[in-house]
Amino acid sequence: MTIKRFSRAVGIAAGLAIMTLSPALAVAQEQSGAAAQQGEQPKAERVMPGRIGGDRNERRQQRERQQAAAPADPAVTKAEVEAIFTAASTSCQVTEAKLLGLSADEAKVNVYEAACAGAPGYILVASTPPQIVDCVVLDSQAQAARAANPEAPASPACSLPANQDIQGFLKAYATQAGVPCTVDEVKVRGQSSNGAVVYEVGCAGADGYWIEKNATGWEKTECLQVLGQSGSCQFTTPAEQAATVKSWLPGSDAAACDVQQVRLMGQNANGRFVEMTCAGAEGVIVRLNAERVVQQVYPCATAQQIGGGCKLTTTAPASTPQT
Known part of the structure; x- marks a missing residue:
């Protein structure tokens, strides 16, 4: 695929x-x-x-x-x-x-x-x-x-x-954009290719966002996605991103994963794909729907066909059964 x-x-x-x-x-x-x-x-x-x-x-x-x-x-x-x-x-x-x-x-x-x-x-x-x-x-x-x-x-x-209250104005922008976290810092990042001002929002203990306002309203982009496309988020740590992804796992086959690192791989018609490493356990790739509900879990050992396989976890390919 x-x-x-x-x-x-x-x-x-x-x-x-x-x-x-x-x-x-x-x-x-x-x-x-x-x-x-x-x-x-x-x-x-x-x-x-x-x-x-x-x-x-x-x-x-x-x-x-x-x-x-x-x-x-x-x-x-x-x-x-x-x-x-x-x-x-x-x-x-x-x-x-x-x-x-x-x-x-x-x-x-x-x-x-x-x-x-x-x-x-x-x-x-x-x-x-x-x-x-x-x-x-x-x-x-x-x-x-x-x-x-x-x-x-x-x-x-x-x-x-x-x-004078610049941070107050910026935090109000984050609220207007629907950022679902406790905002701890916001700054202007520059302008997008369409001329809109882009802001970075830092979240306490969670993944941050880039936000921008266009003619139809505010848009927000998770830092997980920004980093996956060679952008940067100065106010978001790997631990905060790991905590956010872990919050999506309860009730799934990956619920036991103590998430350490995450990587957004991309998406197709079936959903978004995120690779995770797990403390003391094998890494996995999860497929999520638009509501971030886990639809399927792929162990790294058998996930070579999923977007090129795991990159954060080094694992040997699954053995091919003898016929």
């Missing part, structure tokens, strides 16, 4: 990419940082005379001076942010908004931060089309930049108090 490889996890692993941010966004946030810490209205970047000639440059400088001279009206700022969300077809019930400054590109458009009711907030650039990046992604980028170079300049980050 042949066993088909899981394709979805392969697509994620192959397409996973690190998200990058607009330099204009980073500069605007950097300019506003000191003012935000002091509770002041950030000032726009100055454009020195002569850098861009003609009336356009004069109008731009005048706009910058006007913006720097007076703090923005909170109601006006909120309305401007809501208009950007509408233009970008992004859902956010804005609870607070602030003007960060002007973008660092030639357009010199406004850059804002917004807090959303019950959800992560965003940094928004009022360009055409608008640029919107959520605070969870920004936090992930900042952590990755610090890990790569602790001496690097500070990365863009959200500063409104309502946008």
Whole structure:
């Protein structure tokens, strides 16, 4: 028999990419940082005379001076942010908004931060089309930049108090995705090949997940499957995966197996196939249905025709009866 490889996890692993941010966004946030810490209205970047000639440059400088001279009206700022969300077809019930400054590109458009009711907030650039990046992604980028170079300049980050509980937002994502465990840690992993943000969820004492949200809702992929397709799960240990697989065995012929190692082999029309090693006993391959109920157990000694046989257990082939 042949066993088909899981394709979805392969697509994620192959397409996973690190998200990058607009330099204009980073500069605007950097300019506003000191003012935000002091509770002041950030000032726009100055454009020195002569850098861009003609009336356009004069109008731009005048706009910058006007913006720097007076703090923005909170109601006006909120309305401007809501208009950007509408233009970008992004859902956010804005609870607070602030003007960060002007973008660092030639357009010199406004850059804002917004807090959303019950959800992560965003940094928004009022360009055409608008640029919107959520605070969870920004936090992930900042952590990755610090890990790569602790001496690097500070990365863009959200500063409104309502946008600070990043782990809270991430754990809420895991709940929305239907992750059936006690979540102990979550992080952004990158983007899948279809552009969706991929998150890794760690589970206390159990197999973790990759989750992503698409147009139809959340999807989750067990780390057992992710690892089987050359991905990685930083928050899941082999012991946690073994414990999860062992929880599927009661009532089956493999119930006595004290599971030590597991390997997802693949699937066919009959179900999923998982290899296990058992402490003090022969390893086995189990076939599970979609509800993870064991349908059949194959001892490694006689399972050479099941997806190439056992790899975790070294065993001699069964002897052929003499005729």
